Amino acid sequence: MKKYLIVLCAFLMVFTSKGLVSAEAEDTKTLVVYSSLNRQIDEDERKLDMLLSHFTETINFVHVSDFQPEDTKDTTHVFYYGSRGEQLPDSFLESIGTYDGTLTVIGHNQKQFNDHFSFEASKKLSNFNYMYLDRDKKDKIKISLQSLFTVPETEDMQVLAWGKGGKKTHPLIVEENGSYYVASPDVISPVSTLFGDILHEIYQSSHEEQHPGYIRLEDIHPLVDPEKLKETAEVLIKNDIPFMMAVIPVYTDPDTGKRSHFSDYPETLKVIKHLQENGGSVVLHGYTHQYRTSETGEGFEFWDVENNTPVYKEGSDPTPMKRPDDFHTREAYQDYMAELKAFEKEYTETKLNKGIQELTGFGLYPLAFEAPHYTMSQHGYEIASQFFSTYVGQMQLSDENWQVMDSVPYSTSPSFTHGMTILPETLGYVEPDNNHAAEEIVQKAKQQLLVRDGMVSFFYHPYLGAERLEEVVDELKEMPVDWIDLKEEDTTVQSDEVVITAVDGQVHVDKNTFQLFRDSKTLFNYFVQNTADKVTWAMVGVSSVSVLLFCFYTFISYRRLIRNERSDQVG
Structure with missing residues (x-):
């Protein structure tokens, strides 16, 4: 019982403490609407998930084709992640057009949000290999060649981050009338470094200026x-x-x-x-x-590099992995995958x-x-x-x-x-x-x-x-x-x-x-050996003390004998 009470208390401390993660998480509710070909959450959305979770505990992900107007209810922040170009549903655009929370658009399809932005990002991509925050123009970060959508500057726009390629400088992240646009097609590193800082402004976060760190051997x-x-x-x-x-x-x-x-x-x-x-x-x-x-x-x-899959079988098993087209029905393939995931679960838990x-x-x-x-x-x-x-x-x-x-x-x-x-x-x-x-x-x-x-x-x-x-x-x-x-x-x-x-x-x-x-046989043997060593040293210690006592007694007895002999001679 004691063990489970400790676990419960510990996890309550962990999950109720904001620690290094967020200071305002309970005040925000975030909706991420995304475009992806397979309609599944993939690496783009997971990267955004990592960035946003520093500021909020509540994030809902909805594919743009599944969006419903009620999805924005009580939502303080909406992010649209356009990982590909497409015509967005009218119902989504109409709902976002009247949304009065904080909107951030990333990548493709920015010009369809004309209720929030007065400019239109060109489909033409420009290259840049330096980027910097507007407030720190001298601290330019050199990066490998990246691309961004060309954004025309307007009077109402505040440029928060820039991308520079050659002699040309382009807005990378901008704010206009309380809405934000990230001109990069994605937020994979190193763009995420600057975007990660600007998210403090998007969330109006009061995080302290502090820099935790660690060194790992x-x-x-x-x-x-x-x-x-x-x-x-x-x-x-x-x-x-x-x-x-x-x-x-x-x-x-x-x-x-x-x-x-x-x-x-x-x-x-x-x-x-x-x-x-x-x-x-x-x-x-x-x-x-x-x-x-x-x-x-x-x-x-925890990864099978040869097959580029999770660990779904013993390393000694030469059986090739099967694909969906190896099965007559979708259900048969799903049953197969369930077996593989069951193996991965047992394997991982055991390790x-x-x-x-x-x-x-x-x-x-x-x-x-x-x-x-x-x-x-x-x-x-x-x-x-x-x-x-x-x-x-x-x-x-x-x-x-x-x-x-x-x-x-x-x-x-x-x-x-x-x-x-x-x-x-x-x-x-x-x-x-x-x-x-x-x-x-x-x-x-x-x-x-x-x-x-x-x-x-x-x-x-x-x-x-x-x-x-x-x-x-x-x-x-x-x-x-x-x-x-x-x-x-x-x-x-x-x-x-x-x-x-x-x-x-x-x-x-x-x-x-x-x-x-x-x-564990290893731990049992270690325990036995450790115990034997301690007993041996204890015996050595006892023996050493016995020898010392014997020597001391012999020395005292010898001294006493000498004194007695001298007393007899004097007498």
Whole structure:
């Protein structure tokens, strides 16, 4: 009973606290109307979901062909996402024409909203490779070549962000009479950086000018070099920077298939425990960080890269994936997909359960989750949300292609994560073969500071040693970054036998120790070995004390004998 009360209280704290996500969420209600060919929510809408969820807890998505006038009832903000050009339904345009809340139009079809805008964006696309906020004209962000719809400037228009290509400058985001237009065909990075800041104005948000951040030490598994790990982490400890450790409980050798656990490498375990007690927070980074015969740290665990699908079968199963046209009826295909999703659910739950419980058995307490290579299906995120309140890193936005992933400039809790708060990775990582990696990290950090609550976050591989990390940290120390300590973030992690909560810097662990050791041979052996070692050392201690007492008694007896002999001689 105690365990379930702890879980209930912890989740109430998590979901009633606005934390890093939003300060005005309860005052807003948002409707997103979108155009997409298959009428399904896809990566475009999910990216917008991540951006908007920083400001609001209530977002409804409606395909433009399914829109009903009552959809805008009590809605404070409407976003139309035109991911393709089309003639919009009259009923939708008439309803939006009389809508008196805040309207934002993105991409295609802007000229059909003539009740809100006096201008018409040309279908002609212009290229730009620099962008900047109007209020910070000197802070131009260089980007890869992007396109935008050409917007003619008017007297009533306020240009909030610009795109520059060559000698030509074009409005990128504008406001007119309380309505907004984003001239980019999409809001994928890096456009989302500027749009993310302007959303504060769209939502009239009073978020403070503050910049949370984190540094994550990546791919820490049993075979890492404990000396380099400790040496690297000491850079953060001496600079009083709390940090995250992405820990993989099991290392799998790709050649032999042999699995190594932290019980096999006690020195590494000792170092991680030391770091956990001195500013480090553990993030579960998969259970083995591999699938099929790939190596831990290199492979994908929750995505089948060969088939570019979620993990729908055992890695050793050579059976090819079937497609809809392999079935005579739609129902037969749906039954097939239901079986695959059932396998994915069991597979994912087993991995997450094992990961949480094995780390806990070794005295390591994960406070968040990071999917290996940031790859996981939408179904996978739903499953993970039952175990974790916090996710760290970028997000995969498509179930069709794992490479469609992105991040946002601030923490958020989109609907597709089912309550998990995302602490995004915004700066990338220090690449081993890039001599300018540290410089690039710092430059990206400066860009994040343009967003009034932009997050400064990156990851670092400890095998690179301390020197390159120190180079980045020395630069970041001069920036106004509030480093995140997961122990302060009201996080909750739970598995079948474990509940871990972190509140106000304290980590509380409720675990069924007997069940943990009964279910895991590795943990049972570790417990037995640990107990044997303690008993052995206790026996050594008792024996040592006995020897010392014997020596002391012998010495005292000898001294007494000498004194007695001298007394006899004197007498």
